[in-house]
Amino acid sequence: MSAGAATADAARGMTIREFFDGVREGRLVVQRCEACGALAVPPKAVCPSCESIRWGRTTLDGDGEITSYTVIRVPPAQFAAEAPYVVAVARMTEGVSFLGRLTGTPIDGVQVGMPVRFVGSSTNADPPVIAFRPR
Numbered sequence: 147m148s149a150g151a152a153t154a155d156a157a158r159g160m161t162i163r164e165f166f167d168g169v170r171e172g173r174l175v176v177q178r179c180e181a182c183g184a185l186a187v188p189p190k191a192v193c194p195s196c197e198s199i200r201w202g203r204t205t206l207d208g209d210g211e212i213t214s215y216t217v218i219r220v221p222p223a224q225f226a227a228e229a230p231y232v233v234a235v236a237r238m239t240e241g242v243s244f245l246g247r248l249t250g251t252p253i254d255g256v257q258v259g260m261p262v263r264f265v266g267s268s269t270n271a272d273p274p275v276i277a278f279r280p281r
């Protein structure tokens with residue numbers, strides 16, 4: 147591969163498929179603006195901070211904290227056997243947030259501010275379901 151091709155590859159936007167592949171492999175890979183460093187979740191074509199279209203990738207460290215959550219007692223049919231379960235918003239150390247499943251803790255122990263760690267997907271289904279556990 148020539149240097150020019152590598153540069154073009156690095157600058158393109160990320161697809162949601164690439165993001166899901168990372169989740170399935172236990173990594174939170176997100177777009178990072180090469181001009182200003184802003185992170186884009188979900189992937190975007192144009193940087194909302196500086197309007198650049200040059201994107202790189204970065205892998206988040208996986209640590210965050212719960213900023214909001216709810217208990218799902220009447221789930222979609224595909225998750226019926228898992229209810230009740232917790233769906234939470236976690237803000238990661240890097241400042242971006244994800245909606246995902248909180249696992250590995252009793253429902254009545256969940257609190258806003260709880261430190262969590264991204265642990266991959268909670269299911270083998272496609273698309274994967276982002277999962278967090280308390281840390």
Ligand SMILES: [Zn+2]
Nearest residue numbers: 179182193196
């Ligand atoms: Zn930017």
